Every structure is written in C-alpha cells, then in structure tokens.
Amino acid sequence: MGILYPEFQKLNAEVLGIRANSAHIHKAWRDMSPAVKDLPFPLAADPGGDVAQQLDVRLSQEGVALRGTVVFDPDRKQCVCEVPNHAIGRNMEELLCELQAASFVSEQGGVEVCPASCRLKKRH
Numbered sequence: 001m002g003i004l005y006p007e008f009q010k011l012n013a014e015v016l017g018i019r020a021n022s023a024h025i026h027k028a029w030r031d032m033s034p035a036v037k038d039l040p041f042p043l044a045a046d047p048g049g050d051v052a053q054q055l056d057v058r059l060s061q062e063g064v065a066l067r068g069t070v071v072f073d074p075d076r077k078q079c080v081c082e083v084p085n086h087a088i089g090r091n092m093e094e095l096l097c098e099l100q101a102a103s104f105v106s107e108q109g110g111v112e113v114c115p116a117s118c119r120l121k122k123r124h
Contacts, residue, residue: 015041020065
C-alpha cells in the first residue's frame with residue numbers, strides 16, 4: 001500500500017489502517033516492524049471494536065475483527081467491501097482499480113457502470 005499511496009491521493013482518497021489494538025500497540029508495531037515503519041498513512045486504534053462492528057467485520061463471540069478492506073465513494077457511501085479468509089492477502093493494485101471504478105461511477109452520477117474488466121489507469 002505504501003508504494004501506491006500517491007496514486008490513492010491523486011484520487012482524493014483518504015487511507016487509514018484500522019486495527020483493533022490500542023495506540024500503544026500500534027506505536028510498538030511501527031517501531032518494530034520494517035513492513036509498517038514507514039507507512040505514509042495513519043493507523044487508527046479501535047480497541048473496543050466499534051469501527052469493526054459498524055463495518056460488519058467483527059466476530060463478537062470470538063472478540064476479534066476480520067481483516068477487511070472497505071471503500072467509500074465520494075458521496076461517502078460504501079461501494080466495496082472485501083473480507084477474505086485471514087490467510088489470504090489483498091492486492092492493492094486491484095483495490096486502486098476498484099477505487100478508480102467507484103470514482104468513475106460517481107462522476108457519471110451513478111447512471112453509467114464501470115465494466116467488469118476494469119484496468120488500472122496510470123495517472124501522472
């Protein structure tokens with residue numbers, strides 16, 4: 001995500017990493033992990049699981065949140081929600097393409113759809 005972050009910014013997207021840990025755990029994670037040390041976007045703490053509950057990715061009985069990706073369109077309506085098995089990674093280029101598609105649909109007033117074979121547009 002870090003490498004593609006400028007492309008998300010070009011689409012006026014806000015990126016947040018939200019985890020069901022405290023801010024102290026996030027700081028320790030950033031300090032210890034090379035993978036997240038230099039992330040160009042903020043990590044938000046959701047220790048009570050409120051955001052996870054609102055996004056329907058919280059397993060209340062188990063007390064855990066699933067890994068998920070949620071995209072909201074420019075009108076702040078949820079338009080993409082992916083919650084894969086915890087062992088399956090996510091592809092940020094595909095996510096960027098979905099964001100471009102959501103932006104296109106919004107620009108068209110919701111009357112035109114984006115084709116299923118969406119291809120990532122290079123933006124300069």
